[in-house]
Amino acid sequence: MDIKPKERQIREILGAKKQYEIPRFQRDYSWEKRNYREFLCDIVGNLIISGNKATSSPYFMGTMLFVGDSEDENQRVVQVVDGQQRLTTITILFSVLARIFNEKNEPKLGKRVFDYVMAEDDNGDEVRIIKTTSSYPYFSFFIQSLNQEHAKRPNTEEEQSIAQTYEYFLDQLSEIKLRKICKEQKLTDSEVTYIDLLKAIRDQILDSTVVEIYTKDNKLANKLFEILNAKGKQLAHIDLIKNKIFEKLDSTEPADFAQETWKNIVSTLNEGRERTGFATFYRHFWASCYERKTASKLYESFNKAIKPEQYESFLSQLESESKVYKNITNPCREDYQNKKQHFWLVNSLKAFNEVFNVI
Numbered sequence: 001m002d003i004k005p006k007e008r009q010i011r012e013i014l015g016a017k018k019q020y021e022i023p024r025f026q027r028d029y030s031w032e033k034r035n036y037r038e039f040l041c042d043i044v045g046n047l048i049i050s051g052n053k054a055t056s057s058p059y060f061m062g063t064m065l066f067v068g069d070s071e072d073e074n075q076r077v078v079q080v081v082d083g084q085q086r087l088t089t090i091t092i093l094f095s096v097l098a099r100i101f102n103e104k105n106e107p108k109l110g111k112r113v114f115d116y117v118m119a120e121d122d123n124g125d126e127v128r129i130i131k132t133t134s135s136y137p138y139f140s141f142f143i144q145s146l147n148q149e150h151a152k153r154p155n156t157e158e159e160q161s162i163a164q165t166y167e168y169f170l171d172q173l174s175e176i177k178l179r180k181i182c183k184e185q186k187l188t189d190s191e192v193t194y195i196d197l198l199k200a201i202r203d204q205i206l207d208s209t210v211v212e213i214y215t216k217d218n219k220l221a222n223k224l225f226e227i228l229n230a231k232g233k234q235l236a237h238i239d240l241i242k243n244k245i246f247e248k249l250d251s252t253e254p255a256d257f258a259q260e261t262w263k264n265i266v267s268t269l270n271e272g273r274e275r276t277g278f279a280t281f282y283r284h285f286w287a288s289c290y291e292r293k294t295a296s297k298l299y300e301s302f303n304k305a306i307k308p309e310q311y312e313s314f315l316s317q318l319e320s321e322s323k324v325y326k327n328i329t330n331p332c333r334e335d336y337q338n339k340k341q342h343f344w345l346v347n348s349l350k351a352f353n354e355v356f357n358v359i
Contacts, residue, residue, distance in 0.1 A: 003224075004070050004214045010061065010090065011206035014116040014129055019077045020066070022084050022132040024259045025222070025246030027239035028158035029088045029135065036089055036165050040172060043204050045185040052191040054200035059208045061086060067221045070214035076121075077131075081221045083210070089165060090205055091117050091130050095143045096169040097202055102146065106195060110146075113202055118144055133259070135159055142166070156270055157277055173198065222247045237298035238279045245315065248308045261315045268322045276329060285321050 013020075031039075046059045064083030069075055080087060094113050101110035119127045128144050138159045141151035143166065154163045171177060175194045182189040182197070189197060215221050222243060242262065249258040269276040279295075286298060293301045306314050 003220070006070065006212050006214075008210055008212040009206065010208050010210065013064070013210070013212065014087075014090070014206075017076070017119055017121070017127075018129075019127055019131050020080045020087060020129060021077055022130070022134070023067075023079045023081065023246075024133065024252075024256065025243045026080070026084055026134075027236070027242065028156075029085065029132075029161055030158070030236075031085050031089055031161065031165060033164070033168065035085075036168060037172075039086075039089060040093075040169065041181065041185065043201055044178075044181050044187070047182075047185075047187060047197075047200050047204055049182070049187050049189055049192055049200075052193070052196075054189070054192045054196055056200060056204040056207045059204060061208045061210045063211045063213060065213045065215070065221060065224055067216070067218055068214055069216060070212075078214075079221075080130075081224065082213075087130060088132075088162075092143055092162065092165050093169050093205070094202070095146075096166060096173060097198060098146060099170070100173060100198060101195075104195060109195070109199065114146065116206075135162060138162070156266060157275065173201075218250075219247070236279050237295055237302075238282050240299045241282070241302050244303070245311045248311050249315070257312065258315060261319050265319050265322045268319075268326050271326060276326065281322060281325055282318075285318065285325065289317075289321070 042059070046057045048055045048057050062083075064086070065081040066078045066083075067081055068078035094117050098110045098114035098117065101107070101113065117129060119129055121127050128140060130139075130144075132139055135156070135158050138151065138154060139162060142148055142154075143162065145151070154160045172181065178194070178197055179189055192200075213224075215224070246258050251257070252259070265281075266278060269278060269281055283295060283298065286293065286301065290305055291301060
């Protein structure tokens with residue numbers, strides 16, 4: 001089996017001058033408040049504070065799986081199969097730290113920590129350490145830039161999750177909130193300066209250890225992706241289904257049919273005043289077109305009902321039904337050419353959604 005595990009520090013991973021690309025089949029960034037709150041509390045709680053000094057302590061951050069050749073130092077782009085959520089969260093936190101350091105007149109500290117967010121290649125050009133397509137360009141403009149003037153408002157669920165994580169870290173890393181967290185973690189921090197606390201948090205993350213696994217086999221990586229994600233934040237049924245479909249529909253030329261169709265569905269579900277989650281839509285779609293199943297059984301039901309040779313047509317069906325679903329859950333008169341004889345239908349559908357909360 002083509003697997004090469006190695007113990008590495010986050011400092012080595014993010015400082016390796018490699019670009020970590022989030023594959024097309026990967027789930028979106030989806031950490032919730034309880035996830036990133038626990039992450040921050042773990043980081044702060046593992047600090048060692050003695051007198052006026054704060055230092056890091058050994059901390060294990062789990063397993064990360066990459067597709068690439070670990071022995072090829074010239075390979076600049078590798079794929080992240082497992083570890084996306086943690087690497088993205090670290091990138092968001094480091095972006096916040098860089099902003100705070102700069103605001104506190106510590107530009108050298110700000111630049112150094114931001115080097116783990118944006119690096120430079122041998123030509124001096126900036127390179128994003130984390131490369132993602134699902135949240136691009138929002139992630140680049142909002143997180144991977146210290147000047148956020150080009151960042152638009154978050155539109156998708158993933159972009160909203162990124163923004164919420166950023167705002168949470170920005171709030172909790174203020175001096176008052178950070179010292180409160182220290183007290184909650186039974187740490188006596190009164191003699192430690194605010195800047196030294198922030199530096200210790202930076203070092204605690206950078207010194208954290210992971211078991212880094214590299215493989216050159218994409219299919220093996222996809223299988224391991226499902227196995228490894230049985231731990232931690234459980235993969236949702238829609239993530240497993242996406243992984244399965246994208247593994248089969250792997251052609252990206254002349255166009256990436258799977259990726260573009262998936263993006264079209266997400267775009268449709270995010271239109272209008274009310275955004276709809278993909279998982280919610282899929283659960284209703286499956287119940288109406290196939291059979292009613294609990295969320296935990298949807299992936300199993302998909303595997304039984306849809307064969308690999310049907311994946312392309314199935315995606316097309318999903319895209320078509322997403323438009324119908326959106327017209328039902330977020331109706332507007334324009335859907336019916338603004339004809340008065342259909343206004344009753346629009347009002348009735350709105351009543352089901354807004355008054356009775358049926359859908």
